[in-house]
Amino acid sequence: MTNLGERTMAWRMEALDEAFLARARPGEALLLASYSPFRQSGPYKEYGPVFLGAQPDAAALPSLEALLAGSGAYLGERMALRAYDAEQAIIEAAILPRSALQTCLDQWAARTDIVFAMLRFPAHGCYALRLNREA
DSSP: OEEETTEEEOEEEEOSOGGGOSOOOTTOOEEEEEEOOOSSOSTTOOOEEEEEESSOOGGGOOOHHHHHHTGGGOSOSEEEEEEEOTTOOEEEEEEEEHHHHHHHHHHHHTOTTOOEEEEEOTTTOOEEEEEEEOO
16 A cells, blocks of 8 residues: 555556556647456456557656646546446446545445446546556
């Protein structure tokens, strides 16, 4: 777990490549790819489009804490947050303001049935990032 002073992070970010965790700038070259954040077959396994910067800036990567706090302008003001069990079935879901994401993740960290969580952009349901429980 990552210790943030008084707060302990129970989640670790997983992205296609964390260098891509940024919003595209006007005129920026993008790559469009198909991606699945799921590891096993099942009814929730899906592939969806992800837009990747053609030249990501790894030096400007925000931490999970910074993303949840609104740094880097990657996450929207409201996000869909989904919790999954070991069979990769959705067991909890909510659309929350970004300011409430950390509180929800803290509550979910206390639950042993939640193995990972996923953040998505709510309007189209586009994948933002996967959060794995820290070992």
